Amino acid sequence: GQSLEQPSEVTAVEGAIVQINCTYQTSGFYGLSWYQQHDGGAPTFLSYNGLDGLEETGRFSSFLSRSDSYGYLLLQELQMKDSASYFCAVEKIIFGKGTRLHILP
Amino acid sequence: SAVISQKPSRDICQRGTSLTIQCQVDSQVTMMFWYRQQPGQSLTLIATANQGSEATYESGFVIDKFPISRPNLTFSTLTVSNMSPEDSSIYLCSVTRGDRATDTQYFGPGTRLTVL
Numbered sequence: 001g002q003s004l005e006q007p008s009e010v011t012a013v014e015g016a017i018v019q020i021n022c023t024y025q026t027s028g029f030y031g032l033s034w035y036q037q038h039d040g041g042a043p044t045f046l047s048y049n050g051l052d053g054l055e056e057t058g059r060f061s062s063f064l065s066r067s068d069s070y071g072y073l074l075l076q077e078l079q080m081k082d083s084a085s086y087f088c089a090v091e092k093i094i095f096g097k098g099t100r101l102h103i104l105p
Numbered sequence: 106s107a108v109i110s111q112k113p114s115r116d117i118c119q120r121g122t123s124l125t126i127q128c129q130v131d132s133q134v135t136m137m138f139w140y141r142q143q144p145g146q147s148l149t150l151i152a153t154a155n156q157g158s159e160a161t162y163e164s165g166f167v168i169d170k171f172p173i174s175r176p177n178l179t180f181s182t183l184t185v186s187n188m189s190p191e192d193s194s195i196y197l198c199s200v201t202r203g204d205r206a207t208d209t210q211y212f213g214p215g216t217r218l219t220v221l
Contacts, residue, residue, distance in 0.1 A: 031206050042197060042212040043148065050206055087147060092138060092199070092210060093163065095148045 002026040004088055004096035011102040012078055020073045020099045022088035032064050032071040035087045037098070043087065046073070078103050107132060109213035111198055117219045118188055125184045126216045128198030133178035136208075138199040139171070142215075148197065154181050188220045 004024045012018040031050035035043040047055055049064035061074040083103045089095040108131040118124050139151040152160040160173040175181045185192050198213040
């Protein structure tokens with residue numbers, strides 16, 4: 001079957017760095033996407049990795065290793081507004097169950 | 106960016122009835138997607154709708170149950186037919202301007218459907 005695994009919850013401190021991991025098992029893999037979703041809100045597209053390596057966009061970076069079927073989202077200089085759920089997805093089709101990020105002051 | 110509106114924002118429907126959800130984008134887009142999401146759960150892709158062609162449905166979703174229209178590059182509808190309580194969910198419209206995997210994906214605010 002096709003699946004993506006990511007931790008259900010992660011807790012970090014304001015100002016710190018946090019990494020959210022995602023491992024996938026899919027057929028026909030092309031790339032990994034990341035999304036942010038605040039409670040009651042719509043998802044927001046964060047990044048896409050089609051090639052191995054690190055993609056950086058401001059405080060957020062995303063990494064992909066296709067040989068390891070693994071990727072991660074790195075959030076730096078955490079702010080309280082980063083408290084949300086984060087989803088990894090293969091293309092735009094198969095989504096992980098989401099990681100709820102809690103940020104402590 | 107793309108600004109997406111959905112109508113209705115929420116509805117409560119009776120079992121056996123149908124509801125059509127509208128998705129309007131403020132500018133022309135290539136790809137339109139329909140997802141559903143249970144509160145606190147992940148997203149599930151229902152189908153991809155491209156203008157001028159039949160929608161492509163994901164496994165577990167069929168046209169008879171979820172007919173989709175895409176009459177132009179800014180508008181699409183999803184109908185949830187013969188509803189049952191299991192169809193209660195948030196339905197999300199999403200778009201990309203192009204058809205590349207790297208294109209930014211934008212989401213509408215969602216339609217919260219409750220079936221009694």
